[in-house]
Amino acid sequence: MPVITFFNTLGRSMEEFKPLVPGKVGFYGCGPTVYNYAHIGNLRTYVFEDILVRSLRRFGLDVTHVMNITDVGHLSGDDDSGEDKMLRSAKERGQSVLQIASYYTDAFFADTERLGIARPDVVCKATEHVQDMIRLIRRIEAGGYTYSAGGNLYFDVSKFPRYGELANLRLEELKAGARIEVDENKKNPQDFVLWFTKSKFENQALIWDSPWGRGYPGWHVECSAMSMKYLGESFDIHAGGVDHIPVHHTNEIAQSEAATGKPWVRYWLHAEFLVMDKGKMSKSKGNFITLQNLLDGGFEALDYRYFCLGGHYRSQLSFSDDAMAQARASRKAMLEKFLDLRTHAGTAEVPNRSRLHAGVLARLERFDKLLAEDLAVPRALAELWGLLKDPSLPPADVVAAALDMDTVLGIGLAGARREEKSLSDEERSKIQALVDRRTEAKKAKNWAEADALRQELKDLGIVLEDGPRGTVWKQLKA
RNA sequence: GGCGCCGUACCCAAGUGGUAAGGGAGAGGUCUGCAAAACCUUUAUGCAUCGGUUCAAUUCCGAUCGGCGCCUCCA
Incomplete structure (x- = not known):
């Protein structure tokens, strides 16, 4: 097993990865908020997390992957037109918010499945863990980190000295209210709600009884409560999109460590955005594309996965129709090359790893080393190309090694077929x-x-x- | 106002203090009745610009220009 290093957002440096418990990894990846379809920008992050999990498993680690489904807290507040339409049509069909959540959860996993993303070991819904959240909030409250105002229970960031460490925030320099009105109930602009009894939204659909009154939990608390429930009060890796660093993850750390008094997450990994010509993909800008859009455009889901592998997870990746078409052409060429080799290998026995040709083995070892270096996937992909294109290597060995590499990359070599559809x-x-x-x-x-x-x-x-x-x-x- | 990232060939995109991966596209060639496929060759003395440090910078530092993200729910 090579030495694994990751760029840890906490501290902003490369660090050797050493699991808390040798041989085991607790991994929590922020899941979707299921009130609309995932777009391909979202999906880039899940492809990254999938590569992360598969790499760790490749290195012999026993990974427990937990993902939340946020199905409460944001369902009634957003007024994006596309979503309104969905909600309206859902209402016309007489569906509840939970049914909507269920619909988009299914859609999400349908997408990830098409992208070859392994299903997390634990998928946990916020609505099914409200009691866990309440228990966690009580611990935070017992530690004196909270205050009530205007009917809501707030986390007081001034009680948590290390607040903002992850994001390098210095509170006094933040310009609160630069972009949004400050909640007048807050002592500090960075304070955040642990429990709402007064919704800023009219029609909060889901509410629960709690020690603070009937209401619903703040958004951040679900990740703290559920991750600890399934992975323990301290665990190894937490990943998500870069946008979560300043608020969501920062708040999660504060409340988690306030509750337990222990370090919570040891390695933070963040995926950069997929960007379009005019910046990131976002619903409000009306420029988001779903996986289904790509499929409708004649692409395969794995073409998109391949596209994602072309850039490093910590760099923004430029999406365009042209770039997508290039990825498709490249993947197609790779599958063709692979099929040729498989044909040439014929019935030759596929060697197991210990008996591989030295040149093939060398490439496989480089491949592993690249993955271990903060998931250098673009270079690992280049290594696969080099393997496939090296005429000096025996085809059967190349095929075996390529399939091996593909267990992480997931480009679909094993399922490669020449024919597009079956003929009678x-x-x-x-x-x-x-x-x-x-x-x-x-x-x-x-x-x-x-x-x-x-x-x-x-x-x-x-x-x-x-x-x-x-x-x-x-x-x-x- | 603050925090942070980025600017590499036509396009996507790696990368390093010691002289630019990979892929797509294009061009030329081999092969071919044609065609396709395949294969070979080829495409940045150059890594936004200008300074500085250094024996040596695309890689470090500074400035400038341009782009982007975050500080609000957002992958």
Whole structure:
């Protein structure tokens, strides 16, 4: 197992990764708020987390991956037009907020599944853990970190000296209210609500009884409560998008450590944004794209995954139709190359790792080393290309190693097929008959007829390739 | 106002104090009746600009220009 290093947002430096319990990793990844479809920017982060989990497992670590589903707290407050439409149509169908949440949760996992993202070991819904949150809030309250105002229970950041450490925040320099009105109940602008009994939204749909009155939990508390429930009061890795650093994760740390008095998370990993021409993808700017949009545009889900692998997780990645098409072309070429090698490998026995050709093994080792260096996935991908393109390596060994690498990358080598859709035997024999007729015409040097038959097949969606071993046909990509 | 990131060929994108990965696209070639595929070759004396440090900078420092993110729910 190589030495694993990660760039820890807490401290902003590369650190060797050493799990709290040797051989085991507790990992919490911030999940979706399920009131709308995930867009491809969101999904980039989940691809990153998937690569993280798969890499750790590759290195022999026993990972427990926990992900929350935020299905409370933000369902009635956002007035994005697209969402309103969804809510309205849901209302027309007589559905509850929970049904909406359920719908988008299913949609989310349908997307991640198509992207080959492994399902977390624990998926926990906020609405099913309100009692855990209440218990956690009571501990925070017992420590004297809270105050009540205007019907809400607030966390008092002035009681937590290390507040803002993760984000390098210095409270006195923040310009509170620069972009949003300050809640007049707060002693400090950074204070945040642990429990609402007075919603700023009219129609909060879900409410619970609590020691502070009937209401609902603040957003940040769910991650603290659920992560501790499943991973313990201290655990190894917490990941999410960079946007969470200054507020969400900062607040999570404050309340978690206020409750337990212990260090909470040891390594913080944050994924940068996918950006479009005009900046990040966001609903309010009306420039967000879903995975389904890409599928409708003729891309495969794994083309998008491949696209994500082209950039390092800590760098912004520029999305465009052109860049996406490039990723598709690149992945297609890679699958073709792989299929060629698999054909050449024929029935040769696939060697296990210990018996691989030295040159292949060397590449595999470099691949592992790159992953271990803060997930240098773009370079790991280049290593896979180098492996596939090196003519000096035995095909069977290359195929074995490529499949091995793909257990982390997830580009879909194992499932690669030449044919796009299944054809009936009847269709096959028809095509073969035409191909045979053309072969006869070619033998007779009757080029006109041969070309006519080529065109006829092309109209059927079949392209021909004359090679040294005769003519092979393929389906034209739809 | 504060915090932070980025600017690498036509495009996406790695990377390092010692002379620019990979992919896409383009060009030329081999092969081919045609075509495709494949393969080979090729495309930044250059890494926004200007200074500085250094034997040596794309890589460190400073300034400038440009772009982006966060400080509000947001991956």
